[in-house]
Amino acid sequence: xxxxxxNELSNxxxxxxxxxxxxxxxxxxxxxxxxxxxxxxVNKGLTVIKEKPMPIIxxxxxxxxxxxxxxxVNNKVVIEIKTDEVFTDVHTAQVLTYLKLGNYKLGxxxxxxxxxxxxxxxxxxx
Numbered sequence: 001x002x003x004x005x006x007n008e009l010s011n012x013x014x015x016x017x018x019x020x021x022x023x024x025x026x027x028x029x030x031x032x033x034x035x036x037x038x039x040x041x042v043n044k045g046l047t048v049i050k051e052k053p054m055p056i057i058x059x060x061x062x063x064x065x066x067x068x069x070x071x072x073v074n075n076k077v078v079i080e081i082k083t084d085e086v087f088t089d090v091h092t093a094q095v096l097t098y099l100k101l102g103n104y105k106l107g108x109x110x111x112x113x114x115x116x117x118x119x120x121x122x123x124x125x126x
Contacts, residue, residue: 009074079110
């Protein structure tokens with residue numbers, strides 16, 4: 001099996017997210033989009049972890065504080081799902097924090113509250 005790069009995975013993820021948005025439209029809870037995107041990604045043959053715990057390392061102590069990555073694809077790409085009117089700096093900071101804590105290179109912030117998903121996609125690079 002050929003290992004996909006973060007960019008190749010990103011293209012597949014965005015395609016699946018667009019399909020979910022076409023089917024459901026805006027206005028549902030984040031959890032609904034998460035479940036449907038998980039389904040689409042798994043059907044593409046990707047390895048996906050839902051609600052991956054993200055501990056904080058503080059002064060060499062691992063603290064399980066309850067942070068969770070919405071979806072982690074092939075142990076490479078972090079997906080954070082939102083249903084807000086606009087992205088804020090806090091949303092971007094959240095994804096960047098997950099990338100740093102998990103030593104991942106790429107995160108996708110997906111906002112399903114928009115009329116066209118193309119305007120609700122933000123790439124975040126560590």
